Structures are given as structure tokens and as C-alpha cells.
Amino acid sequence: MTQYAIRRLLLSIPVVFGILLITFVLARAIPGDPCKAMLGEKASAEVCERFTRDHGLDKPIPVQFMIYMKDIVRGDFGRSIRFSRPVTQILIERLPTTIELGAIALVLAALVGIPLGVISAVKRNSAVDVITMIGANTGVSMPVYWLGLMLAYAFALLLKDTPFWLPPSGRLSAGLAAVPFFEVFNWNLVPGTFIYQFMDFFSNMYIFNSLITADWVVLGDVIKHLILPSVALSTIPLSIIARMTRSSMLEVLRQDYIRTARAKGLFERFVILKHGFRNALLPIATIIGLQVGTLFAGAVLTESIFSFAGVGRMLFEAITARDFPIVQAFTVVISVGYVAVNLIVDLSYVFIDPRIKLD
Amino acid sequence: MAAITDTTNSEDKKDYRSNSLARLTLRRIIRQRSAVIGGTILGLLILVAIFAPVLAPYDPEEVLIGKEDIKKRSSPCIHLLGCPEDQPQHILGVDGNVRDVFSRVIFGTRVSLFIGFSTVGFAIVIGTFLGAVGGYAGGWLDNLIMRFMDVLLAFPSFLLAIAIVSVLGRGLQNALLAIGIVTIPVYARVVRASVLSVKEQEYVSASLALGGSHFHILFTRILPNAIPPLIVQGTLGIATAILDAAALSFLGLGAQPPTPEWGTMLGSERNQVFTAPHLVFFPGLAIMITVLSFNLLGDGLRDAIDPRLKQ
Numbered sequence: 001m002t003q004y005a006i007r008r009l010l011l012s013i014p015v016v017f018g019i020l021l022i023t024f025v026l027a028r029a030i031p032g033d034p035c036k037a038m039l040g041e042k043a044s045a046e047v048c049e050r051f052t053r054d055h056g057l058d059k060p061i062p063v064q065f066m067i068y069m070k071d072i073v074r075g076d077f078g079r080s081i082r083f084s085r086p087v088t089q090i091l092i093e094r095l096p097t098t099i100e101l102g103a104i105a106l107v108l109a110a111l112v113g114i115p116l117g118v119i120s121a122v123k124r125n126s127a128v129d130v131i132t133m134i135g136a137n138t139g140v141s142m143p144v145y146w147l148g149l150m151l152a153y154a155f156a157l158l159l160k161d162t163p164f165w166l167p168p169s170g171r172l173s174a175g176l177a178a179v180p181f182f183e184v185f186n187w188n189l190v191p192g193t194f195i196y197q198f199m200d201f202f203s204n205m206y207i208f209n210s211l212i213t214a215d216w217v218v219l220g221d222v223i224k225h226l227i228l229p230s231v232a233l234s235t236i237p238l239s240i241i242a243r244m245t246r247s248s249m250l251e252v253l254r255q256d257y258i259r260t261a262r263a264k265g266l267f268e269r270f271v272i273l274k275h276g277f278r279n280a281l282l283p284i285a286t287i288i289g290l291q292v293g294t295l296f297a298g299a300v301l302t303e304s305i306f307s308f309a310g311v312g313r314m315l316f317e318a319i320t321a322r323d324f325p326i327v328q329a330f331t332v333v334i335s336v337g338y339v340a341v342n343l344i345v346d347l348s349y350v351f352i353d354p355r356i357k358l359d
Numbered sequence: 360m361a362a363i364t365d366t367t368n369s370e371d372k373k374d375y376r377s378n379s380l381a382r383l384t385l386r387r388i389i390r391q392r393s394a395v396i397g398g399t400i401l402g403l404l405i406l407v408a409i410f411a412p413v414l415a416p417y418d419p420e421e422v423l424i425g426k427e428d429i430k431k432r433s434s435p436c437i438h439l440l441g442c443p444e445d446q447p448q449h450i451l452g453v454d455g456n457v458r459d460v461f462s463r464v465i466f467g468t469r470v471s472l473f474i475g476f477s478t479v480g481f482a483i484v485i486g487t488f489l490g491a492v493g494g495y496a497g498g499w500l501d502n503l504i505m506r507f508m509d510v511l512l513a514f515p516s517f518l519l520a521i522a523i524v525s526v527l528g529r530g531l532q533n534a535l536l537a538i539g540i541v542t543i544p545v546y547a548r549v550v551r552a553s554v555l556s557v558k559e560q561e562y563v564s565a566s567l568a569l570g571g572s573h574f575h576i577l578f579t580r581i582l583p584n585a586i587p588p589l590i591v592q593g594t595l596g597i598a599t600a601i602l603d604a605a606a607l608s609f610l611g612l613g614a615q616p617p618t619p620e621w622g623t624m625l626g627s628e629r630n631q632v633f634t635a636p637h638l639v640f641f642p643g644l645a646i647m648i649t650v651l652s653f654n655l656l657g658d659g660l661r662d663a664i665d666p667r668l669k670q
Binding site: 016 | 393506507509510511513514515516517518519521522523525526527528598602605606609610611612622625629632633636639640642643646647650651654655658
């Protein structure tokens with residue numbers, strides 16, 4: 001297992017290298033002066049000269065690529081044109097929001113999609129199956145942003161003054177604040193230090209922060225704000241997971257060992273869950289891992305609709321403002337994260353199916 | 360005697376024709392409910408796209424200020440449903456620039472179908488070439504091509520498309536190019552797998568022994584095997600391409616106003632969702648129906664043509 005993990009990790013290196021190479025090529029492919037593209041049109045000749053020297057833009061392309069790699073390994077993604085702040089800092093502030101939203105959407109998609117897929121497969125061609133599959137086909141065809149806007153319209157406007165009302169934007173209601181747990185616990189952390197940024201990263205996940213500080217009012221409000229965006233974001237993954245679970249279960253339920261299990265007189269529920277679902281889990285885990293990419297892409301659209309201050313919305317604003325350092329950094333971080341998640345899914349196979357030894 | 364021989368020949372021919380691969384496949388496709396539903400919706404959409412100028416009551420880019428007594432973002436007005444006769448009829452309302460939404464949605468069908476077919480066509484041509492060359496040649500060339508494809512697949516595709524468009528600059532053409540580029544690996548993989556599965560077959564060796572050139576063998580003996588999975592993948596790919604292109608336009612990176620593109624229409628009126636929801640609802644519904652038709656057709660084709668691809 002360890003050997004496989006190391007080998008798989010080593011195999012990911014060329015992929016990550018490729019991601020860096022493509023983003024580097026994209027950065028160099030921006031028409032016009034690279035300095036103006038990275039620092040904005042207002043950058044003076046002096047500033048541009050320094051930028052050119054610092055980033056080795058006057059050096060051969062392979063040397064430039066090495067400098068770029070070195071910067072990224074050190075976590076230096078340059079400065080945002082719009083905010084005149086290090087991109088890494090913005091990333092640390094924004095990433096927790098997206099991780100929280102994405103994780104909830106993924107959990108929702110799995111918790112609803114898997115049972116629906118199992119029920120559909122077990123009750124094949126029944127009304128439940130037909131309705132689920134119609135729903136899944138429709139869900140996978142729906143533009144996320146359209147669904148988000150329609151949900152906002154329905155729950156924030158049509159259901160106003162009812163208990164079902166939900167906020168259409170933001171992470172917290174006005175007047176509420178999620179006080180970072182390290183401030184609540186009176187940990188004297190110095191702003192700007194690594195440990196401060198590390199703790200700040202986790203405190204920006206409001207559910208986690210309000211849970212450990214036992215701030216139930218904030219927790220309730222955060223969850224209320226998260227419902228619409230996470231439902232919108234989870235629709236496509238949910239539909240894909242339901243479809244995959246159904247077809248994987250149908251494949252397994254056809255096997256001889258299922259017939260044997262039934263012939264032994266085992267309870268049907270036991271046959272389906274223990275003998276069937278357990279063996280159908282591998283492709284489901286793979287597809288769940290692949291949905292992380294869909295979630296990140298969907299976050300760009302969902303966050304911009306629901307005014308969520310995550311990386312997705314930041315990316316959208318950066319595109320509009322032609323803030324290429326942010327676009328570049330976020331593309332690298334999200335893609336590398338996507339590779340990492342799929343690596344973890346690959347490694348999880350050994351736990352899902354003990355027959356796989358991964359040697 | 361001659362007449363008897365002729366009859367036998369024609370019966371043979373008839374029998375052969377009725378069991379030809381194409382007919383069998385067509386019969387299997389017709390038996391797939393989702394393929395029939397998807398194909399029917401798509402057929403209707405193609406008709407709408409062809410007859411858009413006849414179906415649309417207005418020019419999709421025509422601003423009606425001064426021509427009609429109507430306010431911007433007016434709600435739908437259908438005379439049959441009780442809208443006063445003295446008001447001009449706009450069955451899906453008018454947008455923020457006082458243009459007829461119904462006409463724009465109708466013409467949007469043309470744009471979306473063009474987006475779907477052109478991006479997937481581009482990706483299939485390039486992907487087929489890369490996959491075929493890689494699979495047939497093998498060795499370092501195959502490795503080089505496929506590793507590059509792996510890297511492209513490592514990016515969430517929509518995100519890479521965003522990065523490409525933000526470099527190339529906004530506009531429909533660049534958005535199409537970006538979506539085409541990010542979908543190439545899927546087709547390259549499909550074709551490569553088909554090539555690998557048949558390149559060692561005896562009929563390929565026989566063609567080679569008969570003096571056939573590599574180019575001839577690749578294109579007439581090997582690649583036809585890749586057509587069924589390509590059709591399935593391409594149909595499903597069109598659905599994704601339309602969704603992604605609409606999303607890029609929604610973000611302001613794809614088609615630019617006043618082009619009647621559904622994503623652009625949604626994006627430019629998104630802030631009016633609480634006051635004029637019809638401006639958001641109908642373009643989104645149009646996207647969903649179109650994407651659904653391709654998804655249903657693709658699923659049905661997959662089950663009919665190549666059930667092994669079913670996931």
C-alpha cells in the first residue's frame with residue numbers, strides 16, 4: 001500500500017508539472033506586454049523594468065519557467081492587480097468558503113444520490129426508478145446558475161414571510177459575525193505569522209468555527225445561508241452519482257453471488273447492502289472524486305450568484321477585471337487540488353475493496 | 360431459369376439488406392425510449408433553428424423603443440390569455456433593452472446548436488487525429504500525446520476553458536475554441552482505445568501484407584471502428600459544450616450582446632431576477648431542454664450502439 005501510494009504520488013508529479021507548464025504558457029500567451037498584463041495598464045516604465053528583472057522576463061523561456069516554478073513552490077503567486085495584495089493571502093482568505101460550500105454540496109449529493117441510485121436499481125422500471133432517472137437526466141442538463149437564480153427567486157421572494165424563507169445572498173445576516181475561535185479562546189496570535197494564517201484559514205470555515213465556539217445563533221444563520229447555494233451546486237453531482245449508483249448496482253445485482261446470497265435465505269436488505277452495495281462502491285467512489293472538478297467549476301457560477309466570498313466569485317471578478325495573476329493562481333491551486341483529491345480516491349480503493357492490494 | 364436466378368438474388372439481397380448493421384442499429388435505437396424522446400426534441404429544435412426567421416415575430420436584435428408603446432422588462436403579454444388587445448403581444452415579454460424575448464430565444468436555438476456542433480466537431484477532428492496517430496504509432500509518440508491529454512484532463516475542464524478565454528479575450532469565437540480545446544482529450548482517448556483494440560487484428564495485418572499504406576489502413580480499416588463510440592461521446596459532448604458555452608457567456612466571456620445567446624441573455628438580466636423573473640426563466644429553460652435532448656439521445660445511442668460504454 002505504502003509503495004503504491006508513493007508510486008502514485010510520483011506519477012502525479014508529471015501531471016502537476018504539466019498543469020504548471022500549461023498555466024505558464026497561458027500567462028505568456030497574453031497578448032501585449034506581460035508586465036502590463038500582470039501589473040495592470042497603469043504600471044510605470046520603472047515598475048515594469050523591475051518586474052521584468054525580478055521575473056526574469058528578459059531571460060530565455062526555460063529560465064523563466066524555472067523562476068515561475070520556484071515562485072510557486074514558495075507559494076508566491078505574485079500580486080493581484082486589482083487589490084495590490086499578494087495573491088496567496090487572498091487565496092488563504094477565500095479558499096475556506098469554497099471548501100465549506102463544496103464539501104456540503106458533495107456530502108448532500110452523495111447522501112441523496114447514492115440512496116436514490118440504490119432504490120432505482122432495486123426497484124428497476126418502477127415509478128420510483130422512472131421518476132428518479134427523469135430527475136437525474138433533468139438535473140444533469142440544468143445550468144447551475146439558472147437553478148441558483150430560480151431557487152433564490154422562489155425561496156427569497158415567493159416564500160417571503162413564510163417559515164421556508166431563505167436568504168438569497170451572503171454568508172451571514174447583517175449584525176452577525178463569526179468571531180474566530182482563536183479570539184474566543186484568547187489565544188494571543190500575532191497577525192501575519194504562519195500560525196495566525198493557519199488558524200485564520202480554519203476559522204473562515206464558519207460551520208467549523210461556530211461549532212467549536214458553540215455559537216449556535218451564528219451556526220443556524222450560516223446553515224440557512226448555505227442551503228440554496230449548496231443545493232444549486234450539488235444538483236449536477238447528485239444526478240451523476242445517482243445514475244452511476246444505479247448502473248453499478250444493476251451490474252452487481254446480476255451477479256451469481258447475489259443469487260447465491262438470496263438462495264441462502266438472507267434478508268433482501270442484507271443482500272442489497274452487504275453483498276450488492278459493497279461491491280458496487282468502487283465506481284461510485286471514482287465518480288464522487290471526479291465531481292470535485294464539477295464542484296469547483298460550479299463554484300465560480302454559484303458563488304457569483306449568491307454573493308459568496310469564495311475563490312469562485314473571486315475568479316469571476318478577476319476575469320472581469322482582467323486580473324490575470326489571480327486567474328493563474330486559482331487555476332493552479334484548484335487543478336492541483338483536483339489531482340490530489342483523485343489521488344486520495346485512488347488510494348481509498350484498498351479500503352473499499354480489500355481484494356485490491358495496490359502493489 | 361434466368362428468372363428463377365434473379366428472384367433468388369433479389370431475395371438474398373433483400374434479406375441481406377434487412378439485416379445490415381445499419382438497419383439493426385437503427386432498429387435498436389428506435390427501441391430505446393430515451394433516444395426517441397431526445398431525438399424528437401432535437402428534431403424540433405433543429406426545425407426551430409432552420410425556421411427561426413419565420414417563427415420569430417421580431418428581429419432578435421431589434422430595439423422596440425419608439426416603435427411600440429411598451430416599457431422595458433415588460434411581462435409576457437398573450438392576447439389569448441387575456442392580455443389587452445391594445446397592448447403589443449410579446450409572449451415571453453421584453454428585455455431590458457426592449458427587445459422581444461421570444462424572438463431572441465428562438466434565434467438562440469441557432470446559436471446554441473451551432474456552438475454544440477462546431478465545438479464538438481473541432482474536438483472530434485483534432486482528438487481523432489491525435490488518438491489515431493498515438494494509438495497506431497505507439498511508442499514515444501503515443502506516450503507524448505497521451506500524457507499531454509492526461510494533463511489537459513487533470514484540469515477541471517470549465518476552469519481551463521475560463522483560463523484560456525481570459526487569455527485569448529472574450530467573444531464567442533474564443534469561447535468555442537476554448538471549449539473545443541478542453542474536450543479534445545475525451546475524443547483522443549476514445550479513438551486511441553478503438554485503434555488499440557483492432558490494430559493487431561488479422562484483417563489489418565492482411566491489409567498491410569497486401570501493400571496498403573499506413574494512412575490507408577488507419578483511415579479505411581481501423582478508424583471506422585471508432586465511429587460508434589465517437590457518435591455516442593460526441594452527442595453527450597454536445598450537451599456539455601452547450602452548457603459550458605452558455606456558462607462562459609453568462610460570465611461575460613462568450614457571446615457578447617446583442618447576440619441572442621441564451622447564456623448572455625441570462626447573464627445580462629441576472630440582477631433582475633426578483634423584478635422580471637421571466638427574463639431569466641425562459642433562456643434557462645431553453646438551455647435545459649436543448650441539453651436534455653442531447654443527453655437523452657446520447658444515452659439512448661450508447662445503449663443501442665455500444666452498451667459496454669454504459670457507466
